[in-house]
Amino acid sequence: MVQTIPSFVLSLLLLLGAAGADPDLLVDFCVANTSAAQDFFFNGVPCIDPAEARGSHFTTSALSTPGNTSANPFGFSGTITDVSVLPGGNGQGLTILREDFAPQGVLPLHTHPRSSEAVMVLQGELLVGFIDTANRMFAQRLRPMEVFMFPRGLIHFQYNPNPSSPALAIAVFNSQNPGAQLVISTFVSNPPMDIEPLKKSYQISEEEVQTIRKNLGA
Amino acid sequence: MVQTIPSFVLSLLLLLGAAGADPDLLVDFCVANTSAAQDFFFNGVPCIDPAEARGSHFTTSALSTPGNTSANPFGFSGTITDVSVLPGGNGQGLTILREDFAPQGVLPLHTHPRSSEAVMVLQGELLVGFIDTANRMFAQRLRPMEVFMFPRGLIHFQYNPNPSSPALAIAVFNSQNPGAQLVISTFVSNPPMDIEPLKKSYQISEEEVQTIRKNLGA
């Protein structure tokens, strides 16, 4: 069964949503205590007793399983090494995202509020691009083992242009919690944003807003 | 004469586009050398000889003049204390933006890749809001002297809901170059972005894309 877009957005973002702590570590490591009762919240993730750290805390097989690209209309699936699957990554300032694309699948236009990103294609091809704050588009087509850098905080996309073959890529981030925000969140947020500033931002009519919202399942 | 949106976008962003250097200063100040020949580029702005620093380098009247809110379809004008008008701000990690709103004027949906933002209303009212990476909308209506905080890097808007009165506000940023990126840059970038990933990101037709682009003057 196919997710609505808002639920896709939410699930994509939850993948990226584990709390993190990129300020410099002052211990060798801080293995995430993912079973801690969440009755105390702060800017970071608590650690286990360092004496309990094991090699397995620094390893994950989470990226070994292909994602399901048919669960949403975008034909995309992302799986990330957040601290819930790689507790030893807590405080290390790095995450890896496995990206599965259906034919003509897209990772929709989005930003990462807390990270730069480098993407490397493993199988198939990707058309990628970002827009800078002077409104310029920088796009490229990537073949296997080619790498593209998305500067921190800018709107970008990734797209599999091939009509018949899937694509597989790896994206890396210099934060343990880069976060992700789709530009369409402006249409599918909960609660919905006020119609007037939304209409004026896009210079569209209320009917056009409702059409887009409907298309997006909002 | 009225700007097209793309030129508005560009001019707004150029207002915010001076190079900066928020890494900690290790001198008392680094007054921007705005007349330096730009034949050497690095991550920052060069300084004048500290012996030449004067009190006037730390002062600006740039925010004293109301902006022209009729130069673009949004009914908004922004004026910022970047290093071109406040050279003593180079390296200090702070900027102030004067925001003039026409009745029902909007500062369109955008993000700042390098800064948090706090806005304070001086005259009139503002409806403001941001969306978090879990897709939740947080909105408020502000009266004079009320303050709202936009978390770093998230999509947000500001709107003057009053049909007959302008509004005046001050926004402050913890970067000397917060940068700004409108979500509509996805429709008005130069060069335009590929139509397929754009259609799929918004789940709209090519006709709808062209309509929005046309509305935005692209």
Add this chain to the structure above:
Amino acid sequence: MVQTIPSFVLSLLLLLGAAGADPDLLVDFCVANTSAAQDFFFNGVPCIDPAEARGSHFTTSALSTPGNTSANPFGFSGTITDVSVLPGGNGQGLTILREDFAPQGVLPLHTHPRSSEAVMVLQGELLVGFIDTANRMFAQRLRPMEVFMFPRGLIHFQYNPNPSSPALAIAVFNSQNPGAQLVISTFVSNPPMDIEPLKKSYQISEEEVQTIRKNLGA
């Protein structure tokens, strides 16, 4: 009833004294949990459950009320958007201070150990200045909507030179807890500092020290 200076100093500083955490956030926001039992102290302020965040947490009216400039001999009052009044500001690295000046009121010579500062006059005039570590004074007279930048960590002052009109200004800081330390704290600290190093630092006699302490209400 008029405060003694030491109590003024204390109250001013308490206004600025809420604990903070300017290291980069790795979640979208960390709304301050101001009701948390203070039995656990660390470098920062705990957050509420992010699921409980509301738009009101990012808003404050604290700056809407004029301060009382007659409660101390300086003719100054400061009101700040610390996390106790703006919990959504926790971790965002920005604060705004409302500054009310009586005629000829002064914000006495002080430093902020953790922040740069930009001040903007809203009503009246201010004479402002800072001293750099090479002992140079940089001063300016500001009119409404003019902005002055005080470099991080340097001694500075703000003064309303008008003998008959009050002044109103806004100061902004790139820390959620800039802190403030008056240079006269050297005369009014609790406990008082040793007389010998104090005499020698100012090259004054014990009698002169006692006179100043008495003037300051110590």
Add this chain to the structure above:
Amino acid sequence: MVQTIPSFVLSLLLLLGAAGADPDLLVDFCVANTSAAQDFFFNGVPCIDPAEARGSHFTTSALSTPGNTSANPFGFSGTITDVSVLPGGNGQGLTILREDFAPQGVLPLHTHPRSSEAVMVLQGELLVGFIDTANRMFAQRLRPMEVFMFPRGLIHFQYNPNPSSPALAIAVFNSQNPGAQLVISTFVSNPPMDIEPLKKSYQISEEEVQTIRKNLGA
């Protein structure tokens, strides 16, 4: 022809040796000006005129070519996306290293003074491990698509245990210039280090030192 170890060490390190600037960027990007005359050195890499930036500056095919694992006695080759091959990566705080291992090839024991590291196996298997400052060894065996995190600054190794098959992996760093220092640099440095502190550090005889130096081609 086979390199001596010292030249291998040097070449490996030069791969990792491009100057960098991980302090936060305050422009959208700072495309490395790799053709700039090197007559001015500072902590970073100069940029080209931002107006000259192109999508190709953010792309590299450097990792598409398998490395030559027979050029040194370790059976290892590394190829990295430093600013000389990916100029758009300048200032973005991320690098990717392609790692080719011959059967039983090793990336010798080393540290990265400026980065954490996450490694992901693409083909074959790797035995990996690091030692913490409490002298504990954390080791794991990785299969394709499995990820291991090496905490910042700690001594670690990667080894292909398979006697007949090569291995391919990708390592990612949260610095544009992580740097690498082999522990055997203590035996092959130029000039050689004093014999007494070297003997005493390893508690070995001068003969044993000379044997190791000879084995390493010093």
Add this chain to the structure above:
Amino acid sequence: MVQTIPSFVLSLLLLLGAAGADPDLLVDFCVANTSAAQDFFFNGVPCIDPAEARGSHFTTSALSTPGNTSANPFGFSGTITDVSVLPGGNGQGLTILREDFAPQGVLPLHTHPRSSEAVMVLQGELLVGFIDTANRMFAQRLRPMEVFMFPRGLIHFQYNPNPSSPALAIAVFNSQNPGAQLVISTFVSNPPMDIEPLKKSYQISEEEVQTIRKNLGA
């Protein structure tokens, strides 16, 4: 011949006044190019060609010579390992200050805008203290090899209480350019600060201001 205080202040501060760059290095080292023509200023100090680095660049004998404690009325002399004497320290974020005290000599009340400080007594005794932003004085008497920590940015002093013996101490800073600002700079700045805010800050008369200024040689 005895310096006036302002010249003392200036000379003390020049000792601490070399430009620095505490943002993280992304090269192993950046040996200061102290002979570079100062026609280009930025937030930092340029380096020499790394190929020209020698062990001597990382060494200094500057602290071997006792300072002259009779050149100013404070009976204090400071000598620091800034980049002019220790070029290899450029970018390493550490400085050491040799402190010579005459009997009853004082390092006058001051702050460091960019550093914490730890002081260790080598010979004699010191009475030291700092004031926090809640106006509390923390003081201690130190014997040889005892250490005291001054928190970043707070006003503090060091005093040799012994009427007949000199004292020798070492202070260490976590910045290559901590900077120093004496509180008496408010009386001896150049140009002098306006008399009204100065009088009101200290709640003293113009006559008292002039007396202090005269005592301080202004």
Add this chain to the structure above:
Amino acid sequence: MVQTIPSFVLSLLLLLGAAGADPDLLVDFCVANTSAAQDFFFNGVPCIDPAEARGSHFTTSALSTPGNTSANPFGFSGTITDVSVLPGGNGQGLTILREDFAPQGVLPLHTHPRSSEAVMVLQGELLVGFIDTANRMFAQRLRPMEVFMFPRGLIHFQYNPNPSSPALAIAVFNSQNPGAQLVISTFVSNPPMDIEPLKKSYQISEEEVQTIRKNLGA
């Protein structure tokens, strides 16, 4: 009785092993709560109630006692001002290490994953050196009051070349927990590292590995 090397390594590292928090403080100080029950772990050390802070929290006599240089085969002893002996140092980003050397004693080859280091000789002489990532050795001989800077994260050593006199030095670090990792940890780790990658890293035989391990008491 003489320690085995592994226990020496462990004890040296425990000296350096207290958890820390070098991200910027946003309070004046965060006096370490060293008696807190360790049932909650995070990247840092909890503080006591600031109201309970006393001058004594910022002072330590820990460096007044000479270390025992005969407890291990290296003829070295280190004593550091970590938060267990100087709780006021928590969050201040500075530590001082007292270094006692027996005649021909050595502080074995090691790195600090989180700090630069400056060493100053107080008594005797030291031969010191570091190796950069381009495999170059930088060495110097230091006399009393001479200072040497070790760049962050690089392998270095300190050695007392005098056959008959001890040496005393002070090392300073710009972290409250620099950490230390001996290169011989590769031979004495617990559990021992796999023999194959160890043999291949040093290009030595299993017999040579076992000899070194035996010499080191593993």
